[in-house]
Amino acid sequence: MFQIFSRGPHGTERSPWQVTRSVWYAMFMREAISRTMTDRMGWFWMIAEPMIFTLIMVGIRGFIRGDRLIVGAEFIPWMIVGLMGFFVVREGMTRGLGAIEANQALFAYRQVQPVDSVLVRNFLEVMLRTLIFLLFIVGAMMLGMDLTPDKALYAMWDWFALWCLGLGLGLVVSVAGSLVPEVGKIVRMINMPLLILSGVIFPLNNLPHWLLEYVMYNPILHGLELLRASFFEGYKVVHGTSALYYWWWALGTMALGLLMHMRFRDRLKAK
Template sequence: MSRVATRHPWVVTRSVWYALFLREAIARTMTDRMGWFWMVAEPIIFTLIMVAIRSFIHADSLVIGAPFLPWMVVGLMGFFLVREGMTRGMGAIGANQALFAYRQVVPIDPVIVRVGLEGLLRSFIFLLFIAGGLLLKVDAIAPDDALIALSWWLSLWVLGLALGLIVSVLATLVVEVAIVLRMVMMPLLILSGVIFPIQVAPHWAQQYLLLNPVVHGLEHLREGFFVSYWAVVGVSAVYFWLVTLALMAIGLILHLRYKHRLIAH
């Protein structure tokens, strides 16, 4: 009697992720000719706008222990990492609907792969900014403590993945969720302390702004880049990870609970 060879589930999952990664990488970098341009141009445009605004409001004095422009660029890149984790994960299920005909592929697979690919692309873009700053020698963006900076960069990626898992389910089942999320992205950028430091807000407002885990992640990321930076009082790594792990658990539960509805959607 012949025995049917079976592969370990992890081997199957790894093969699925590899195939999806190649598919997503080609679609992300080759299909849209302007894709690479906008990934680089977006933070540059934001920075140029803030350079113009800085001359009127003297924003340098608002940040203690770090030059304003590198401080802002680090915040922008960290925020974009979280934001793209949400938005790319949001459309991952619908874009790969046909692949669910293969029982090896489940809805969570394209979400993880898309967010992972986006993390790699954003890391590459960030490295370009750091290299460009070092070459130009103008307010160079180089981490004072590379280990802390790297750990919090990865931490923000995990937060983006957790949010991506949640919104991928909600946006697939309820179309209006995607519209609402895109509308709140700009207010969230401002309220996360990306452009202006949280310290300028009244104390009572800071208590509410600190409920946002992105604020905690960005402040710790900046501490890795600027050793003398004074982070806003109240930021906590423990709070960041408690919220992130809770969001991750919610995302995994939603994918488990609505797996069959997502496949048949």
């Protein structure tokens, strides 16, 4: 399965990029088969998880009327967009935790590096999440609900930006979690608090100013607000939302994660 040797089938030398591309393709196919075929319910749960969560929150909305707190957007589409965006970041971060251990046997090939496993796994995850999001958009249209983005190009850019943050966090925690197992437990514990503090379920505009100042340190909140602004033209983002702050976090985590992989490459391979 792995055509990753430095020479091609006819004995010709291959460039480093050709070798890397072969590694990524082989690992991508391996991850895709493992992710979608080994579990008979894998596809079902990828679609059912956000759907069930949305239905639960719609039921809760009947009691608290959260849609009255949102200006310029319907509550259900607003929450679906937030959920899809949050899942991209969350899965990018959590999938990075087990990427190195799951591909440990492949590091016997000198062409395969630990960072490759994280990059490939995150790329596969964003492909699956994008497909699921498109299915939600089509399903919403069939139900007469407007879930199409008002600014499609901006929406695609903001979706890519959320993936970049998930990738950066995944690179960092993949190294930290491999070297210090307790990191994985902490990352899984903070998923639910992050869901709430990122404004996925309820709008944060009505929070007291002193509390909102601290919540705005969360970069995921900025990414989700920018994504929602791309989908709903009249939506009023939380005061203080900044694309620059968000990209500092996304690029900073990616740079830090790559540096950590370079620094601890040998230790990761030897685990």
